[in-house]
Amino acid sequence: MLEWVDARILDGRLAVGDTLPAERELAKMLAVGRSAVREAVRTLEAQGVVSSSVGAGAAGGTMITAVPSGALGRLLRLHVALANFPLPDVLEVRVALETLSVRLAAAHATPEHLAEMGRLLAQMEDPQVDRETFNDCDTDFHVLLARAAGNHLARDFTAAIRESMRLPILDAFRTVGTWDEVADKLRADHRNILEAVTAGDGDRAAAVTEEHIRSAWRLITAD
Numbered sequence: 558m559l560e561w562v563d564a565r566i567l568d569g570r571l572a573v574g575d576t577l578p579a580e581r582e583l584a585k586m587l588a589v590g591r592s593a594v595r596e597a598v599r600t601l602e603a604q605g606v607v608s609s610s611v612g613a614g615a616a617g618g619t620m621i622t623a624v625p626s627g628a629l630g631r632l633l634r635l636h637v638a639l640a641n642f643p644l645p646d647v648l649e650v651r652v653a654l655e656t657l658s659v660r661l662a663a664a665h666a667t668p669e670h671l672a673e674m675g676r677l678l679a680q681m682e683d684p685q686v687d688r689e690t691f692n693d694c695d696t697d698f699h700v701l702l703a704r705a706a707g708n709h710l711a712r713d714f715t716a717a718i719r720e721s722m723r724l725p726i727l728d729a730f731r732t733v734g735t736w737d738e739v740a741d742k743l744r745a746d747h748r749n750i751l752e753a754v755t756a757g758d759g760d761r762a763a764a765v766t767e768e769h770i771r772s773a774w775r776l777i778t779a780d
Contacts, residue, residue: 558587558597562606566621576618577607636717644725647718648774652767654715655699659750659766660759661706670705674698674751682744688730691740696723698747702754729777739776746773 565571577583580598584591598619601607609619662670677694680686686694696719703715733739746769753762 558583558589558594559600561587562597562601566606571621573621573623575621577621579618647722648770651715651718651722652770654711654718655702655766655770656763658703658706658708658711658715659754659762661708661711662702663754663757663759663762665707666705666754670701671751671755674701674705674754677701678744678747678751681740681747688736689727691743692723692727692730695726695743695747696720702750705754726777733777735776739773742776743769743773 562571562577571577577598578586580591580594583594587594598607598609601619602609605622607619608622677698680694681691681698699719700716703712703719706712706715730736730739746765749765750762750769753759753765
């Protein structure tokens with residue numbers, strides 16, 4: 558049944574607001590047991606694809622719903638984190654997504670976005686900040702840049718990639734032998750990114766972001 562629903566959503570035969578046939582009818586159409594239909598509906602509900610309600614006529618049934626952005630982001634984060642993609646592959650995708658995001662953020666970031674980025678930088682610049690808090694602020698800074706871009710799809714993909722790397726980067730932070738040097742470089746990079754976004758300079762923001770991602774990875778993976 559999952560494949561049946563997927564195919565009809567993708568080819569346009571099912572859209573947001575459409576109601577699926579009744580459980581008995583679906584079981585007959587697909588030549589499966591009603592328990593299999595119920596299990597498939599529960600899976601689709603968990604994914605945010607459908608919602609079910611009890612009632613007669615239009616008030617009841619299983620309806621196709623718009624997948625909430627948060628649900629999509631969660632699925633993306635889990636998929637990236639569990640798929641064991643080679644880290645160099647993830648790095649290249651990060652570069653592509655985040656340079657797009659910062660270009661858009663340079664044009665669309667609000668004063669509230671900029672103020673929150675500044676607050677995160679201030680936490681990172683605290684001499685007493687521990688490595689885990691530093692990493693959390695680093696992650697939140699990049700996710701906030703993606704949100705400031707104003708492009709929801711770019712935001713969700715960027716956030717999924719960056720948040721999936723939260724623990725690998727923290728592990729690298731914990732073992733790097735030159736933490737003070739690494740932290741100082743990361744602080745300077747983030748400050749340069751924020752300055753470019755604040756100035757509305759998308760080209761510079763993209764350039765410093767790419768250099769930041771690549772140089773940071775070299776720093777924390779150096780033997």
